[in-house]
Amino acid sequence: MAAEMALTVRGLTKAFGRKAVDGLELEIAPGEFYALLGPNGAGKTTSLRMIAGLMRPDAGEISVFGRDVVRAPLRAKEIMAWIPDEPLLYDRLSPLEYLEFVAGLWRVEPKVARARAEGLLDTLGLWAHRHERCEGFSRGMKQKTVLAGALIHEPRFLLLDEPLTGLDAAASRLVKALLRQQTDRGAAIILTTHILEVAERLATRIGILAGGRLLAEGDLAALRAEAGLEHGSLEDVFLNLTAA
Amino acid sequence: MSGLLAPPGFLWLLRHELRVLWRGSILVRTHRHVLIPVVAVGLVFQAVALLLAWRITRHPLAEAQMLLAANINLIVLGLLMLSRGITAAIDVLYGRGDVDFLLASPLDPGHVLACRMLGIAVSIAAPWLLLMGVLANGLAAFGQVWALAAYPVVLAEGLVVAAASLTLVVGLVGRVGPARARRLGHTLSLFVGLGIFVLGQAPRFVAQAKLAAFWSLLLPARGGGGAGFVFARALVGRGGDLALSLALAALVFGGVWRGLAGPFARGAISAAAYRPPGRPGAQGGRFRRSVFGALLAKDLRQLARYPGMVTQVVYRSLTLVPVLLILTGRFNIADGLVVTVPLLVFLAGQLGLFFISVLRANDLIPDLVASSPVAGAWVRRAELAASAHAALLVLVLPVLGVVARAPDLAGVLALGLAGVLLSNLVLGQRLPMPLPRPGLGKSQSGTVLGLILGVSVSSFWALGVWLLAAPNPLAWLRHGL
Numbered sequence: 001m002a003a004e005m006a007l008t009v010r011g012l013t014k015a016f017g018r019k020a021v022d023g024l025e026l027e028i029a030p031g032e033f034y035a036l037l038g039p040n041g042a043g044k045t046t047s048l049r050m051i052a053g054l055m056r057p058d059a060g061e062i063s064v065f066g067r068d069v070v071r072a073p074l075r076a077k078e079i080m081a082w083i084p085d086e087p088l089l090y091d092r093l094s095p096l097e098y099l100e101f102v103a104g105l106w107r108v109e110p111k112v113a114r115a116r117a118e119g120l121l122d123t124l125g126l127w128a129h130r131h132e133r134c135e136g137f138s139r140g141m142k143q144k145t146v147l148a149g150a151l152i153h154e155p156r157f158l159l160l161d162e163p164l165t166g167l168d169a170a171a172s173r174l175v176k177a178l179l180r181q182q183t184d185r186g187a188a189i190i191l192t193t194h195i196l197e198v199a200e201r202l203a204t205r206i207g208i209l210a211g212g213r214l215l216a217e218g219d220l221a222a223l224r225a226e227a228g229l230e231h232g233s234l235e236d237v238f239l240n241l242t243a244a
Numbered sequence: 245m246s247g248l249l250a251p252p253g254f255l256w257l258l259r260h261e262l263r264v265l266w267r268g269s270i271l272v273r274t275h276r277h278v279l280i281p282v283v284a285v286g287l288v289f290q291a292v293a294l295l296l297a298w299r300i301t302r303h304p305l306a307e308a309q310m311l312l313a314a315n316i317n318l319i320v321l322g323l324l325m326l327s328r329g330i331t332a333a334i335d336v337l338y339g340r341g342d343v344d345f346l347l348a349s350p351l352d353p354g355h356v357l358a359c360r361m362l363g364i365a366v367s368i369a370a371p372w373l374l375l376m377g378v379l380a381n382g383l384a385a386f387g388q389v390w391a392l393a394a395y396p397v398v399l400a401e402g403l404v405v406a407a408a409s410l411t412l413v414v415g416l417v418g419r420v421g422p423a424r425a426r427r428l429g430h431t432l433s434l435f436v437g438l439g440i441f442v443l444g445q446a447p448r449f450v451a452q453a454k455l456a457a458f459w460s461l462l463l464p465a466r467g468g469g470g471a472g473f474v475f476a477r478a479l480v481g482r483g484g485d486l487a488l489s490l491a492l493a494a495l496v497f498g499g500v501w502r503g504l505a506g507p508f509a510r511g512a513i514s515a516a517a518y519r520p521p522g523r524p525g526a527q528g529g530r531f532r533r534s535v536f537g538a539l540l541a542k543d544l545r546q547l548a549r550y551p552g553m554v555t556q557v558v559y560r561s562l563t564l565v566p567v568l569l570i571l572t573g574r575f576n577i578a579d580g581l582v583v584t585v586p587l588l589v590f591l592a593g594q595l596g597l598f599f600i601s602v603l604r605a606n607d608l609i610p611d612l613v614a615s616s617p618v619a620g621a622w623v624r625r626a627e628l629a630a631s632a633h634a635a636l637l638v639l640v641l642p643v644l645g646v647v648a649r650a651p652d653l654a655g656v657l658a659l660g661l662a663g664v665l666l667s668n669l670v671l672g673q674r675l676p677m678p679l680p681r682p683g684l685g686k687s688q689s690g691t692v693l694g695l696i697l698g699v700s701v702s703s704f705w706a707l708g709v710w711l712l713a714a715p716n717p718l719a720w721l722r723h724g725l
Contacts, residue, residue: 052615077617088609090542092549097542100531104538105616110531117531133549149612 004066006030006157006188012050012060014212020046022212024060028205030156033183034190035199038209039242044192045085047209048159051190052082064157078106081150085162087142091135095126095145098134099152106153113152120148124174139166147175151182158182160191164198176202200234210242254355261359262366281696290378297382297391307480308463315464315476321398322405323436325368329409330416330429331552332364337410337513338417353509358501361406365497368409369402390481397479397486400493407500414504414513430552437559445565448574535618539626540633546606547599547634557638560598563591564642571645581650585713586706588643589660592635593668593702599631600672601690605679628669635665653713660709667701 009026013019021043028034038044049055051062053073062069067076089098096117103113121127124144134142143166150158158179164172179202183189193199199206200220207217216226220234227240305313337360376394383391416425446455464473474492477485507513532538547553567584569575604627613623636643643661647654675694 054611054614074617074619077615080615082611082615084611088612090546090606090609093542093545097545101538101542102612102616104532104535104541105613105618107533107535107617108531110533113531 003029005063006032006065007034007051007190008061008063009047009051010061012047012062013058014043014046014050014055015058019212021050021057024209024212024214026207026214028188028190030065030186030188031183032188033179033202033204034188035203035206036190036192036209037194037196037199037206037238038192042209042242043212044209045161046212048082048161048190048192052080052159053077054082079156080159081153081155081157082159083146083150083161083163085165087139087146087166089134089137089142089145092133094129094131094133095121095148096130098145099149102149103152108153116152116154117148120151123178124148125171140168140171143167144171144175147178151178154185154187156187158187158189158191160189162193163191164193164195196234196238206234208238208241215241254352254358257351257355258359258362261363282692289375290381293378293382294385295382297379297386297388300383301386301388308466310480311464311469311473311476312459312462314479315469315473316462318397318401318475318479320436320440321372322401324433325372325402325405326409326412327429327433327436328368329364329405330413330432331426332367333406333409333413334417334426334429336360336364337413354501354505357505357508361410361497361501364409365399365402365406368405369398372402373398393479393481393486397475397489400478400489401475403493403497407497410504411500414507426551430555434555434558437562441562441565448569535622536626536629539613539618539623540630543603543626543630544633547602547630550602550606553602556598557595560594561591561638563587563594567642567646571642571649581646581653582710582713582715584642584646585653585657585660586710588639588646588657589664589709590702590706592639592661593664593698593705595635595638596631596665597668597672597677597694597698597702599634600627600669601676601679601694603627603631604673604676605690624673627673631669631672632665636661656709656713659712660705663708664702664705667705668698671697671701 005027007026007028009024012021012024012026014021024043024047026034036044036047046055050057051064051069053069053076057070060070062076064076065079067079069076090101093101099113099117099120103110103117108116118127121130124147126141126144126148129137129141134145137145143163147163160179163179164175167175176198179189183204191199191203205217205219206223208215208223216223218226220237223234223237223241224230224232227237229237229240232240373395376398380391380394413425416428420428450458464470464476469476474485475489478489504513530541532541564587566575567587570581570584614620639661643657646657672694675697676690677695677698678690678692
């Protein structure tokens with residue numbers, strides 16, 4: 001019997017006048033860190049929003065650890081977390097209140113939630129600010145609060161849309177380490193980013209999307225082969241494939 | 245002149261600012277057919293103003309009384325403009341993100357500041373120009389052309405108050421931060437509103453002779469009073485004082501602009517120069533397993549922390565004053581306590597509509613809940629519960645008072661409260677009313693249609709419970725006829 005995939009996407013299609021996502025096929029295994037790259041307007045965010053259950057596809061199937069996102073989205077969302085590119089928070093709530101709210105949405109046992117919240121706030125350097133309202137936070141602090149919210153229910157599948165935007169070098173390293181911990185415990189991650197270095201260093205597999213279609217995927221060596229390059233950085237490969 | 249009109253000239257920038265202001269106004273965002281009742285209400289206002297003007301022309305006041313009335317009017321207007329000016333100045337200087345964008349462009353920072361100041365002046369003077377304008381038009385229609393002086397005088401007052409607001413805000417924000425400075429603006433408007441109300445109620449509590457003596461003390465001296473009556477004299481149409489008022493307004497406005505232009509250009513007056521420290525909130529962290537509990541707690545916090553919530557609730561709850569007067573026996577009316585039932589039901593409807601509109605407007609991150617394993621129905625139910633809870637919290641004491649004094653009214657009161665809350669909350673979820681100030685960087689989510697329908701629903705329920713509760717509900721009509 002084949003091992004259960006963390007994410008299976010078949011023939012995913014969405015059009016807003018023109019096709020934003022065009023028959024996308026994707027598979028991600030548990031514990032895998034998958035980076036989805038593409039130029040602006042390639043369909044990355046639309047794909048992620050459909051996988052997160054925020055947007056209904058025109059056609060296609062999505063399942064997360066065997067749970068059908070299109071037909072039973074609430075069941076699928078129980079094991080997912082989604083972080084958008086804009087760190088959207090309730091400005092008038094403190095980080096602790098925000099985590100309390102998110103934990104409530106995912107029905108995390110109160111004792112467990114409190115322990116996790118304290119741990120996450122401490123790890124992310126937000127403990128001293130736990131009772132302050134988020135309205136005065138920098139973008140990086142907001143981003144870290146949102147990340148804490150995404151991790152408080154220990155999701156098995158994380159969708160991250162440009163998660164490192166606005167973070168300084170130290171915070172960025174911290175977040176990368178936290179994300180690695182998630183894949184180490186068996187969670188799968190799909191992230192979109194324009195920082196190719198992040199994809200190169202973190203991802204076990206990289207997919208390149210353009211015009212709503214997956215042009216190529218694999219590790220760096222596979223992508224190089226696809227692009228017909230013997231050497232070269234991910235940037236060279238990316239530009240070569242997307243220019244074609 | 246053509247240089248000022250062409251980009252990036254001053255008038256070009258002013259046109260841009262006014263266009264942004266206009267597009268942000270409720271009227272433009274509201275569906276066109278809603279403009280019909282708005283225009284109809286405007287015509288009704290003008291008709292009422294004509295009647296009022298007719299009465300005024302038939303009973304002309306002595307000059308001293310006229311000047312005192314004009315001065316009190318201008319002082320009250322000035323204070324109301326100041327409270328709105330403070331919040332507008334905070335939004336313009338510390339809220340709108342495009343200040344940095346404009347300052348990074350080759351535009352003259354002085355022009356940017358002048359445009360912003362003029363924008364504040366126009367926005368705080370406009371409502372009063374409309375209100376006083378209809379009366380001025382009415383008086384002019386009966387041959388009192390001097391009344392048209394109201395237009396330039398109110399505008400001049402707007403300029404002075406805009407300059408004062410900016411000076412006050414720059415000083416305040418540096419010391420207490422934008423949030424507290426904004427709260428001061430709201431508090432000021434609350435006190436002005438209460439002051440007007442108390443003044444209106446004074447004849448109920450103070451003897452007529454004492455009141456007359458008090459007013460006579462404030463009357464201007466023969467000849468029209470001193471410098472304190474310049475704007476009042478301009479308002480009653482004295483040409484020299486009108487010119488002096490306009491010159492004074494221009495001087496104050498220009499002086500403040502000159503004083504602030506330097507620091508504004510250096511970036512010392514901007515959001516970037518002031519980062520508010522985090523404010524310790526109430527101790528959170530009461531983790532819940534229940535989805536509904538988590539949603540409800542979040543909604544109640546959003547309501548409690550909405551800027552200007554206390555002011556808005558107090559304003560809307562002025563309906564409670566007659567209720568309290570009746571309950572305490574200070575005001576006697578034919579049907580006694582029965583009158584309080586429609587008043588409370590109407591207020592419940594209005595409060596419910598306001599609270600649900602605040603929650604709808606503050607739903608900044610619907611994607612967070614949408615990405616969670618929670619059905620949308622729970623979100624809506626929590627909003628309904630939080631809004632109803634907040635409305636009943638305001639009403640609990642007067643409702644208990646009425647029930648204690650007249651237990652037979654409990655049934656109809658409960659029916660009215662439940663009905664009006666349910667109707668207006670469901671309505672408000674679909675058609676929230678416009679809020680006095682949407683969140684920073686957010687466009688207004690409410691509509692005039694929501695407001696009109698909400699008031700209609702509240703009135704409908706109030707009328708319904710009145711017909712049910714009053715022993716002879718149409719008696720007043722027969723007496724009137």
